[in-house]
Amino acid sequence: MPVSASGKLLTIGEVARRTGLAVSAIRYYDDEGLVSARRTSGGRRMFIRSDIRRLSFILIAQQMGFSLEEIRAQLKELPLERTPTKRDWERISRGFRAQLDARIGMLERLRDRLDGCIGCGCLSLQTCKLYNPDDRAARTGTGPRLVVQQSIERVED
Amino acid sequence: MPVSASGKLLTIGEVARRTGLAVSAIRYYDDEGLVSARRTSGGRRMFIRSDIRRLSFILIAQQMGFSLEEIRAQLKELPLERTPTKRDWERISRGFRAQLDARIGMLERLRDRLDGCIGCGCLSLQTCKLYNPDDRAARTGTGPRLVVQQSIERVED
DNA sequence: TTACTTTCTCAAGTAAACTTGAGATCAAGA
DNA sequence: TCTTGATCTCAAGTTTACTTGAGAAAGTAA
Numbered sequence: 118m119p120v121s122a123s124g125k126l127l128t129i130g131e132v133a134r135r136t137g138l139a140v141s142a143i144r145y146y147d148d149e150g151l152v153s154a155r156r157t158s159g160g161r162r163m164f165i166r167s168d169i170r171r172l173s174f175i176l177i178a179q180q181m182g183f184s185l186e187e188i189r190a191q192l193k194e195l196p197l198e199r200t201p202t203k204r205d206w207e208r209i210s211r212g213f214r215a216q217l218d219a220r221i222g223m224l225e226r227l228r229d230r231l232d233g234c235i236g237c238g239c240l241s242l243q244t245c246k247l248y249n250p251d252d253r254a255a256r257t258g259t260g261p262r263l264v265v266q267q268s269i270e271r272v273e274d
Numbered sequence: 275m276p277v278s279a280s281g282k283l284l285t286i287g288e289v290a291r292r293t294g295l296a297v298s299a300i301r302y303y304d305d306e307g308l309v310s311a312r313r314t315s316g317g318r319r320m321f322i323r324s325d326i327r328r329l330s331f332i333l334i335a336q337q338m339g340f341s342l343e344e345i346r347a348q349l350k351e352l353p354l355e356r357t358p359t360k361r362d363w364e365r366i367s368r369g370f371r372a373q374l375d376a377r378i379g380m381l382e383r384l385r386d387r388l389d390g391c392i393g394c395g396c397l398s399l400q401t402c403k404l405y406n407p408d409d410r411a412a413r414t415g416t417g418p419r420l421v422v423q424q425s426i427e428r429v430e431d
Numbered sequence: 432t433t434a435c436t437t438t439c440t441c442a443a444g445t446a447a448a449c450t451t452g453a454g455a456t457c458a459a460g461a
Numbered sequence: 462t463c464t465t466g467a468t469c470t471c472a473a474g475t476t477t478a479c480t481t482g483a484g485a486a487a488g489t490a491a
Contacts, residue, residue, distance in 0.1 A: 130437065134445085141480055149478095158489045161438055181384055182339060185478070225377045227338060228371065267279050287467065297468085298450055306448090316457050318468055342448070 126155070136172045139234055142246040143172065151175055151189055153197050167200040174209075283320040285313070293329045300329065308346055310354050324357040331366075338374055363427055 147154050147162060152171050154162035164240045171192065178188045194209045195201045290297045304311050304319060309328050311319035311422045328349065335345045352358045 128437080132454090139480075142478085144439090145479060149453090157487085161487070177384070181381060214385065217381065221378060221381050221385065224338065224374065224381070227334070227375050228378065270484095285467080296450075299448085303445060303471090314457085316468090317470090318457070336448095 124166060126165060127168075129162045130254070132164050132169060132172065135169050136176065138172060138176070146172065146175065148187075149184065149185065149189070151192060165200060170201075170206075171195065178213070182220060185215070201234070237243075281323060283322060284325075286311070286319045286321070289321050289326060289329065292326050293333065295329060295333065303329065303332065303342075306342065306346070308342065308349060322357065327351065327358075327363075336372070339377060340373070344373075 127135075131145055132138070132143055134200055136143075143152070144151050144162070152164070153196050154164050154168070157163055175185070175188055176194070178191065179185070182189075191209055191213055194212070195205050282294075286297055286300055289300055293300075300309070301319070308345050309321070309325045311325070312323050314320055331349070332342070332345055335348065336342070340348075348366055348370060351360050351369075388395070
């Protein structure tokens with residue numbers, strides 16, 4: 118029986134209630150292509166049930182420090198129109214998990230360095246290696262854009 | 275011998291070179307009170323050497339996901355005018371380290387849940403408990419402001 | 432059909448953390 | 462002293478991730 122792959126459709130209000138997201142946020146995600154709602158003849162957004170999971174994923178990923186841009190990249194792996202299968206989610210989960218591990222690892226390295234660094238009161242750029250470009254590249258959101266430098270001078274005190 | 279506690283003063287350009295920060299960022303931090311530069315008679319900012327460490331701290335803390343507001347709170351513990359002692363830095367380091375541990379712990383909990391959650395394809399708000407308010411409160415930077423809800427409904431698929 | 436709630440679009444506002452640009456001064460070396 | 466290069470201030474612009482408001486349709490219950 119060719120039942121629609123989506124089943125019952127949900128209004129934006131229902132989705133908002135179920136995800137805890139503001140209606141305006143959901144609209145924003147739709148505009149940004151993070152979800153893609155269908156429209157009624159009257160132009161109102163209608164969501165398929167799996168969009169709730171999609172939105173939940175966005176919420177979780179954001180809490181982990183991913184930007185919407187990064188999340189968008191992850192979600193590219195999921196089908197938009199049909200309900201994603203377990204396998205779809207598993208695939209996306211692997212990449213996600215890997216990035217999460219990397220993020221945790223970075224914080225742990227930072228913490229370990231901190232122990233032998235701020236703790237001792239040195240905090241010298243040269244000595245501490247807290248300025249590892251790799252870690253720096255992993256920045257989240259806003260923050261100072263570092264000036265390109267040939268060499269970092271020594272800080273004596 | 276009453277040698278000035280600060281020793282040689284540095285221009286904003288020197289500080290920029292040594293920290294890797296943009297001059298404009300340092301000015302901004304000065305305006306925001308995260309460092310407090312002295313001024314020459316001509317009005318130019320002059321920094322004491324320990325300001326470099328102060329700025330380094332800001333940089334590191336930002337990479338860990340702290341906002342300038344949070345960093346400002348941490349730095350309140352440090353003396354502005356005299357060079358902080360090792361003990362000053364140790365004190366601030368303890369609180370910092372604690373917050374860092376909390377942040378790592380949160381990510382690890384998130385990861386563990388993810389393994390039994392996205393991995394299995396459920397991602398249900400009710401079941402996953404990924405929506406723990408505690409973790410949510412630990413948010414960094416921007417993101418969706420969640421609507422206040424009495425109860426989160428069940429997501430079936 | 433009337434009334435009322437929900438949703439729509441579009442423009443503008445918000446917050447954080449800076450950057451950019453203009454026009455003016457300061458400071459140091461030749 | 463002259464001439465650069467470094468700084469200064471102040472206003473405005475930038476990015477991300479939304480929120481808010483206005484005015485107008487779409488749905489829905491009675």
